[in-house]
Amino acid sequence: MHYDLTDLRLFVAIAEAQNLTRGAERAHLAPSSASHRMRLLEAGIGTSLLLRQARGVVLTRAGEVLLRHSRQVLAQLEQLHADLAPYAEGVRGHVSLWANTHATHSFLPDDLADFLRRYPQVSVTLAEHTSPEIVMAIARGEVEVGVVAERVAGADVEMIPYRADRLVLIAPVAHPLAACASVRFGEVLDHPFVMLHAGSAIHTFTMNAAAALGRHINVRIQVRSFDAVCRMVGAGVGVGLVPRSALSRGEREQSPSVVELDESWAQRDLQVCVRKRKDLSGFAAALVNGLVERQT
Known part of the structure; x- marks a missing residue:
């Protein structure tokens, strides 16, 4: 028929x-x-x-x-x-890339700009999701390339080291926690937070970390970028969690104090996630190669 x-x-x-x-x-x-x-x-x-x-x-x-x-x-x-x-329209290649909040607000903008300069015939669609969502989408074949900060048990994917980073606490310079060398996450939950907007991957991650302790986060304000988190914290609004890589972007006249977070999950090394690297399309493989060669 x-x-x-x-x-x-x-x-x-x-x-x-x-x-x-x-x-x-x-x-x-x-x-x-x-x-x-x-x-x-x-x-x-x-x-x-x-x-x-x-x-x-x-x-x-x-x-x-x-x-x-x-x-x-x-x-x-x-x-x-x-x-x-x-x-x-003359673009001869396209790659779909999913990444978590950490990556999209820290390393990826510069790294993708470099890739697009080197490959002017390629377009990239970038979408922000949580790491578990990305890993499962890669495993199902819904997207070719992802950037994540954690593995998902049972997912048949390949992980390639990309960037080393760590979540740190930032606090106003006069804040009681500012003088600490390091703190546990449970101690931080007694204080009001400046956070990225609901729906961002790091917002979900932080809320889940608090829920695992049976606690809630007192959110004073939600903003759209790590730079805005740093500005608000520096101005005394509350404390916040940001990747160390975001600090230079957020430094202003009222720079916040930086305190180490004494939690194993604070180490947020980013990895490129693919289903099978050898099976990637040409431009997806070029993107992966371009990202991992910037490994730090």
Whole structure:
């Protein structure tokens, strides 16, 4: 059975309008032509798709199945057009990259800029997710390259060292914790926090770390960047957790004090995550190579 895209679009339009004439208008076809196409479609499938009634049409069970699949096919076709558009514009390669908050707000901007300068024919889509979400998406083959700070048990992926970093506590210079050489996370939870926005990977990670201790975080304000966290903490709003790599970006006249966090999970070494490095597409492999060669 051959399915014509015009027929599928027409069928969806009729089903949504619940009327053959209005559906034909939406599909820019004459009602007689639309009716003929629907009869041929039903004949080809071998069953009725529409029940004609005085006030319009309703779908049969087979029609409901065809509607669901038609919408999926047409949506995939639209996505196909979107994915191919960069090639028509002269971009000959595309890589989808998922990364956690830590990476997207620290090392990745400079490293990706360097990669894109070296490969002007490539475009990159960067999306922020938590490390577990990224690892599972890589394992399922939904995305080729990820940058994460933790493994997920049972995930069949390869991890390649990328950047070494560590979460530290920052506090206003006059804060009671500012004079400490190091602190446990549980001690920090007695104080108000400046945090990245809800939905960011590091926000989720920090909330989960507090929940593991049976504690809650007193969030005074949520901001959009590590730079803003550093500014707010320096101004005395509260304490915060940031990667050490973010400190130079956040230093201002009111620079916060930096205190080591005495927790094993504070070591947040970033790794590039792929399903199988040897099976990567050409430009994805080039991106991975470009990132790992900057390993520190």
